[in-house]
Amino acid sequence: MSNRTVSILRLIFLVVFLGWLVIWIMMPTKTYKNGWMPNLQSKLNSTYFGEQGVNLLLFSFPVMLIAALSCVYLHLQKKSIRSPSSTSTTTTGVKTNRLAFWRRPVVVKAPLGIVTAIELAFGLMFVSLLVWSLANYLYVSFGQLHMHMPGEKVWEAKFRSVSLRLGYIGNICWALLFFPVTRGSSILPLFGLTSESSIKYHIWLGHLSMILFAAHTVGFVIYWAMTNQMVLLLQWSKTYVSNVAGEIAIVLAMAMWITSIPRVRRKMFELFFYTHHLYALYIFFYVLHVGASYFCMLLPGIFLFIVDRYLRFLQSYQRARLVLARVLPCGTVELNFAKTQGLDYNPTSILFINVPSISKLQWHPFTVTSNPNMEPHNLSVVIKSEGGWSQKLYKQLSSNVNQIQASVEGPYGPVSSHFLRHEALVMFSGGSGITSLISIIREIIFQTTKPDSHLPRVRLICAFKNTDDLSMLQLLLPIYSTPFDFSLIDLQIEAYVTRETEQPPALAWKPIQTVSFKTDSLDSPISRVLGPNNWLWLGAIVTSSFVLFLVTLGLTTHFYIYPIDHNTGEIYHYSFTCLWYMFLVCSCIFLVSSVILLWCKRQQNALEGKPIQNVEVPTHDIELEGLPHHPETLIAQKTQVQYGTRPDLKKILLEAEGSDIGVLVCGPRKMRHDVAKICSSGLADNLHFESISFDW
Structure with a gap:
């Protein structure tokens, strides 16, 4: 333009x-x-x-x-x-x-x-x-x-x-x-x-x-x-x-x-x-x-x-094609939908989902965690079972169902990504708030495939209630995508388990159950309603x-x-x-x-000629432990876990090095407010605050 x-x-x-x-x-x-x-x-x-x-x-x-x-x-x-x-x-x-x-x-x-x-x-x-x-x-x-x-x-x-x-x-x-x-x-x-x-x-x-x-x-x-x-x-x-x-x-x-x-x-x-x-x-x-x-x-x-x-x-009149789901031991699920290849969106975009078997009228918004460039045929959202609707969905997926009908609206989100402009990123999340930050990290992962790309240093501070919640970190990596070198990312992950005082005998990286769904002729890939x-x-x-x-x-x-x-x-x-x-x-x-x-x-039908085919994914458990070069192992290597304590927000922010630090926070209201107060206090001029909140 x-x-x-x-x-x-x-x-x-x-x-x-x-x-x-x-x-x-x-x-x-x-x-x-x-x-x-x-x-x-x-x-x-x-x-x-x-x-x-x-x-x-x-x-x-x-x-x-x-x-x-x-x-x-x-x-x-x-x-x-x-x-x-x-x-x-x-x-x-x-x-x-x-x-x-x-x-x-x-x-x-x-x-x-x-x-x-x-x-x-x-x-x-x-x-x-x-x-x-x-x-x-x-x-x-x-x-x-x-x-x-x-x-x-x-x-x-x-x-x-x-x-x-x-x-x-x-x-x-x-x-x-x-x-x-x-x-x-x-x-x-x-x-x-x-x-x-x-x-x-x-x-x-x-x-x-x-x-x-x-x-x-x-x-x-x-x-x-x-x-x-x-x-x-x-x-x-x-x-x-x-x-x-x-x-x-x-x-x-x-x-x-x-x-x-x-x-x-x-x-x-x-x-x-x-x-x-x-x-x-x-x-x-x-x-x-x-x-x-x-x-x-x-x-x-x-x-x-x-x-x-x-x-x-x-858009919601059509049923969306649900390909598979990843069920985490912490009561969290990742839903993977098929999408048309031309559907683009930016990190922190939102998808509204309706599951008629749970409620025909209720629609709930969830952050899109997938990256359209890394996963051209796939769109994923992460859902934490914290309310009645999400708990019923988790129970259905845990019972090895072979088909779930769903409708969607969206995705809706920003028209551009601006977080890459910073020299470094300090991101705070509490509980399910990490889902919004997953999409940003996946975008940074994709940027590693581009020559001469500007990649900010990333420090991810996560607060979880229990050890099982650590399994959500495995969702930083998509289940299938274009090849990438995860080691090129300057990523440091600090996880805090607040309700447990010591590490359990066995490391908490538990396997993720993967559930595939049967295809239905009435389902269609997610696409823009107007192309x-x-x-x-x-x-x-x-x-x-x-x-x-x-x-x-x-x-x-x-x-x-x-x-x-x-x-x-x-x-x-x-x-x-x-x-x-x-x-x-x-x-x-x-x-x-x-x-x-x-x-x-x-x-659209004339251009496509034929519908998008499902991407078949084998139904086996995805474990974080494995060969030294597995990406899941790299996440474990980049993660430091502390028990029985909460992150010292003020110390982390004031000690952040760099002239341009982007501060992103998504989590409980108190965490958002505490981080915002520190950034607005004038103690550090290099902090640029941005709240990511969907608590309506």
């Missing part, structure tokens, strides 16, 4: 995003209400879009344009990364050093967790936007105060105005709420984010919006009680917002909010999981309450989420479905809604207009996505 193309696209993104942001800043002011809005409505108000033409242009179009162009940008970036002549590593390293301060943790404390400088800066700006908007809304409304019933007092009217404007502020949070949970988003990578790393933003926005909506609801109930209008609780107006729809929406939202509290979510995960699927009904009644005008303002996030959710459904050029096809879906929505909406309004409003003397039902908007959004997305998916499948 040429520098000129990159610069042009980035300039477009910046200009459009800043313009969209200015609209949100100006919307609560008198200038927008009395100046901009009337002028725009006089020019854009037509029989095709009515009053919503302004909101579609100002709030929906800019974000949809960014989403479409970013697909082109990511496609070109993907091609440039694959290019052998690409020199992006050096450029990335320079830019990363400049941004080192902004990526440094500055707040490490519950309930926010680990917050970097750039996250804190954007968070403060967002809160400032909320405060600015509320202050301007109240200033304008108090200056033009309306009494909604005879004898109403001024303070009562102001109380109603405050309650109403709190709902307006909650809508600003809603405008961003769905972007972090759009797994295949083309917008998040522009900010260097993945859906997994930005889940916390969804949580923050969810809590904040619920506080505002709860205050909005309670405020109106109090206002109606004070003014003897409690009958309005049962009102479903034909010409204005539906109070009943809003009440149903807040009840659904409260159920999701309460079950998402960390303590409730950890103890009753299934309750949280199933309750959170009420979001579809919540969106439905929420839109019926706020109306078509606000729906157009919030449309981009919801639109892109529905596109992503439908594509995920189409190798998935970013371009995603851009085509986003663009085509949004244009089709605008066309069908314009025709529906012009030939059906507008004549009723203006020719029959009646007013078209407020809620029916919202239903049309939601129906057209969903139907356009489903139609366009289905057509493009069928087209991609036909092209």
Whole structure:
């Protein structure tokens, strides 16, 4: 990708995003209400879009344009990364050093967790936007105060105005709420984010919006009680917002909010999981309450989420081909799926898995540990049996079953790997957290096959509860791959067994059981739902479905809604207009996505000619002990095991040698927070922290 193309696209993104942001800043002011809005409505108000033409242009179009162009940008970036002549590593390293301060943790404390400088800066700006908007809304409304019933007092009217404007502020949070949970988003990578790393933003926005909506609801109930209008609780107006729809929406939202509290979510995960699927009904009644005008303002996030959710459904509709599993004595399993050769992904990517024999509805995310370059036909994930779902899976695999049906969504992950830029890596893991680091080490192993490759020194610090957990270290090596020389890696492994005070008589490197599965004609290798050029096809879906929505909406309004409003003397039902908007959004997305998916499948089948064959692996135990030159033996030689103690995190980090040390941690919250505090303390300037956490 040429520098000129990159610069042009980035300039477009910046200009459009800043313009969209200015609209949100100006919307609560008198200038927008009395100046901009009337002028725009006089020019854009037509029989095709009515009053919503302004909101579609100002709030929906800019974000949809960014989403479409970013697909082109990511496609070109993907091609440039694959290019052998690409020199992006050096450029990335320079830019990363400049941004080192902004990526440094500055707040490490519950309930926010680990917050970097750039996250804190954007968070403060967002809160400032909320405060600015509320202050301007109240200033304008108090200056033009309306009494909604005879004898109403001024303070009562102001109380109603405050309650109403709190709902307006909650809508600003809603405008961003769905972007972090759009797994295949083309917008998040522009900010260097993945859906997994930005889940916390969804949580923050969810809590904040619920506080505002709860205050909005309670405020109106109090206002109606004070003014003897409690009958309005049962009102479903034909010409204005539906109070009943809003009440149903807040009840659904409260159920999701309460079950998402960390303590409730950890103890009753299934309750949280199933309750959170009420979001579809919540969106439905929420839109019926706020109306078509606000729906157009919030449309981009919801639109892109529905596109992503439908594509995920189409991928999960097919069963994935499970080739074999490795069963470890510590209650851990490695599942190996067949995949198409063109499926590429980066370390720390996530795969969502559903096993119908355990639960038809539950989907669980796991880190992909395989490397697409070393294992072109294989994709593996590691699952630690810590919950009810994973324990049932472990029991099934331990009983020597010959077939397990599974469906997958993904993999999803970063668009590039940046950890290789460091001079050295210090990686901390606790328990099953090592699975995320396995993918990074396998990428480094692959880099040894490249000439003149930059390989950082790696120090892996692992904390395990029991001796049997040491067997997870054997998963650092794939079960089958391209040839490599493991001795070329400067790898030092330090394992700490915290709940045992001394080494058992026999060395803990126990054998791994390998289970092969029968093939099934209904199973297929994992592949991108839109094929190798998935970013371009995603851009085509986003663009085509949004244009089709605008066309069908314009025709529906012009030939059906507008004549009723203006020719029959009646007013078209407020809620029916919202239903049309939601129906057209969903139907356009489903139609366009289905057509493009069928087209991609036909092209893919024509290119492949025949399905990928399974890689046969002999069913024997893989032992770490063996000949001196076995790779498993090399892992044992590179590993130091200490019993009855925990790693001294501060000593390890402050004694790390090198001017550029990448610090990665994946494990319990306390470990992540302790490492982040050390890196942010200022005691060492060479530490660059990055948390890898999937504890939602």
